[in-house]
Amino acid sequence: MNVKETRGEVLDQLNRLLTDTRDGEKGYQEAAENVKDAELKSLFLAQARQRGEFALELDREIRTLGGDPDNSTSLGADLHRAWINIKSTFASNDDKATVQECQRGDQEALNNYNAVLQETDLVASTRELLLRQKQSIESAHATMARLALVV
Numbered sequence: 001m002n003v004k005e006t007r008g009e010v011l012d013q014l015n016r017l018l019t020d021t022r023d024g025e026k027g028y029q030e031a032a033e034n035v036k037d038a039e040l041k042s043l044f045l046a047q048a049r050q051r052g053e054f055a056l057e058l059d060r061e062i063r064t065l066g067g068d069p070d071n072s073t074s075l076g077a078d079l080h081r082a083w084i085n086i087k088s089t090f091a092s093n094d095d096k097a098t099v100q101e102c103q104r105g106d107q108e109a110l111n112n113y114n115a116v117l118q119e120t121d122l123v124a125s126t127r128e129l130l131l132r133q134k135q136s137i138e139s140a141h142a143t144m145a146r147l148a149l150v151v
Contacts (some may be wrong), residue, residue: 006122011067013116017130018058020112024137025051027105035095040151044102048139054133061126069141096151103144109137 028048033042059069113134119125 007066010120010126011062013067013120014058014062014065014067014126015070017112017116018055018062020056021051021055021133024105024109025055028102031098031102034098037095037151040095040099040147043143044098047102050123050136050140054136057129057133061129065123065126096148099144099151102130102143103148106137106141106144110134110141112135113137 010058028044028051032044032048035041035044059071062069113130116122117130117134
């Protein structure tokens with residue numbers, strides 16, 4: 001395991017999570033716009049708000065560590081949101097397709113959090129922040145997995 005230890009490497013990893021978190025926020029907002037079911041819309045909007053809060057926390061943590069937060073989203077996420085739009089427009093069961101895409105997005109976020117937690121030498125407060133956020137994403141992922149079976 002190649003542990004990232006320099007301040008710059010740690011900040012790069014946190015900025016990557018910040019970008020991913022903003023991507024998740026936008027993805028859930030997009031999902032809320034694409035579903036017909038009012039309960040799903042409400043759930044997706046709550047997840048978008050939570051990801052927005054996570055982004056603010058990561059932004060503060062990066063500043064506390066002396067870094068400059070990245071304020072962009074990734075090209076991959078922009079393409080993913082466009083794909084959600086296309087898929088939900090043409091899918092016969094678009095709510096299910098949207099839930100499945102949210103589940104996939106959460107899995108990608110979990111993979112990124114796990115990588116940073118395993119490969120980066122973090123101060124305790126940063127590690128605790130990431131573990132708390134990861135736990136919430138795991139919960140959302142499990143909810144999406146259950147919903148994908150019944151929608």
